Amino acid sequence: DAGITQSPRHKVTETGTPVTLRCHQTENHRYMYWYRQDPGHGLRLIHYSYGVKDTDKGEVSDGYSVSRSKTEDFLLTLESATSSQTSVYFCAISESTGRDEQFFGPGTRLTVL
């Protein structure tokens, strides 16, 4: 299995609080992605990174920010969590471009009350 970990694995928080999710990889892959998974929507891309300090928005980026200061770590921050951000969040990595396989982390279940 690809070396991808996500932390925390489960989190319950309250509306209006900041939340940071961490994705850590040991594969030295260039690309990293954050997705959210909601019933009936499949996975939707939030943000992705194509290198250290290089990030771009996905299709559902509002309310989220990311940072990548090291190759191995990609952080997703909810500045002020809302109930609509209750979801399962998956991190993925890919060696190079979108022609390559993505490897997914185990997911983080976030509940915003």
Added chain:
Amino acid sequence: AQSVTQLDSHVSVSEGTPVLLRCNYSSSYSPSLFWYVQHPNKGLQLLLKYTSAATLVKGINGFEAEFKKSETSFHLTKPSAHMSDAAEYFCVVSDRNFNKFYFGSGTKLNVKP
């Protein structure tokens, strides 16, 4: 803009019978296409991918898919279903620059004994 449609949200088959999961995509270029599988409470795993080589793509666990440009389809098939195939399956298309991915809403496959 690119999009992907999985035509069935649920498919139910008997063990030993063929599986067909349908996927149509929309794009103005020749994309990369993928099928991923997600077993309950697990992460996602690549089944197969199409990246402009052979139009019939073979994947793991006996699955295969055929890229049909004229029909803009990438249907997933397996000759004989096994109980362990019960899972949710996602069809995925890349964007023009192969940086972003768009997931279908998923098809849940149920395999009856």
